Amino acid sequence: MKKLLLLLAVIVPAFLGAKAPSVQITPQPREIKLGNGTFKVKGAGFNYESSLEERTVKAIAALADDISAATGKVSSLAIAAGVGSSAAASSLKGVYFLEDKAVPAENYRIEISRKGVKVTASEHNGFFYAVQTLRQLLPAGVYKGVAGGKWKLPCGVISDGPRFGYRGILLDACRHFWSIDETKKFIDIMAIYKLNRLHWHLTEDQGWRLEVKKYPELVEKGAFRSGTQIGYDRESSDGVRYGGYYTQEQIKDIVSYAWERGITVVPELDLPGHMLGALATYPQLGCTGGPYEVWTRWGVSKDVLCVGKEETFAFLEGVLDEVCELFPSEYIHIGGDECPKARWETCPLCQARADELGLVSDDKGTREQKLQNYVTARIQAYLQGKGRKVIGWDEILDGDLAPGATIMSWRGTKGGEKAAANGFDVIMSPNTYCYLDYSQSLDFKSEPLGITRKASRALPLEKAYGYEPYDGLPAEATGHILGVQGNLWTEYIATPEHLEYMLLPRMLAIAEVQWCPADAKDFARFHSALVEHQQKVFEILGYNFRKE
């Protein structure tokens, strides 16, 4: 019987005409049906409907240019006149990008025949992701217009769309600072794997990175520290002045660069803790009055904003006014993590505020936790007045949180489970599966520095891949999970090479968690696409990565 099955396994595909063609697209598309034959892209014309956005046409033009450079024959670009989305791919000659309003946002469909390729989507991200998929069907040289390999697309149909609408990565630009070019390279690799949110962590104890015109001293003083802790020794400092910031022009450039690639930049103004960058600049905003310094060490500072003073809220609102001008994102991240309450407990102004609000400790939370709830609600209302929503780390849930905030679950999955069960929207970024500053293997000696050397906190590729965001949730709460995010904190990451190494390839594992339904995930399939194709993409684009 076994022999018969083996024989059939060999004969049947041969009888059907060819060995089963395989494609290596990450994240794995929802549906791939491959037929016989191929479409030759060398010299193929690219055509797009005139209703497409300029940024969409730019992505199509870049693909045509790269194919022209790689094949040595020009792939022209033209408006598709008189061709509608109902045309059959086999009736087309060349590659066509056609608008079909019936396709859901971020979804796309690619039909490949021997003569023509038809791509349909209803908006920019759908088309942009179709372009990414077409690139992944071609040799890795397509990313640089480099020859080599077979310039053919397999005939068939790919229908695709994401599981989650929020697919993010956090980049910490505070503990270490990343240039505009480094940040763009980070965005480029996110775009290839269809992520759509860059959570940009811009304010911290160790440096304020955001130019605010109303408060110019923030970047003159708050963006620089007098040294940086060496390795894991919290008491050490290298004594080398370190820092940097982004001008508003540079920020606009990044927002627009990301937007062209279907990525929304979600800025984080971390408050009321993690604020030494601001406190070093304006000590009157703290409970003790300082003096404070931009921190040279990692960890959690006891010194936080004084929330008994109206001046603190005026400051935050002044900063948020400019944040909203710079970032069109529907969501503004307001931090809320790791805010020790020691200063508030003894500050007469914070205590007077708690009295005035009638806050008492009870089984929901302490009086000071409720003071943080007050801060969250007040900032949330301010931003709501500007048409924005807030995201906060799961600590904002402690105490008695007002409705309306979205929770980013980082202390494991518990915060997210509690939030979703209580009707809050949630983005899951549990440190147990999504923290990219954790070491990628237990062999710590061969790995670069990660946030800890604890075996329980390593995050190998397969563990990141195995994350299932609905685990632990009752079915009726799953609708509150907006998406998943990987977090790349940079306390121990000082160079772009190290940054890329921590990101790759784990970002691709997270991309499949974000994009693919749970039952479509398959680590062996993912791993083979990584080794056989995606690592070549990293190499050709010059990214450092961990070889798997």
Ligand code: ACM
């Ligand atoms: C965090 O990792 N402190 C959100």
Ligand code: ZN
């Ligand atoms: Zn105070």
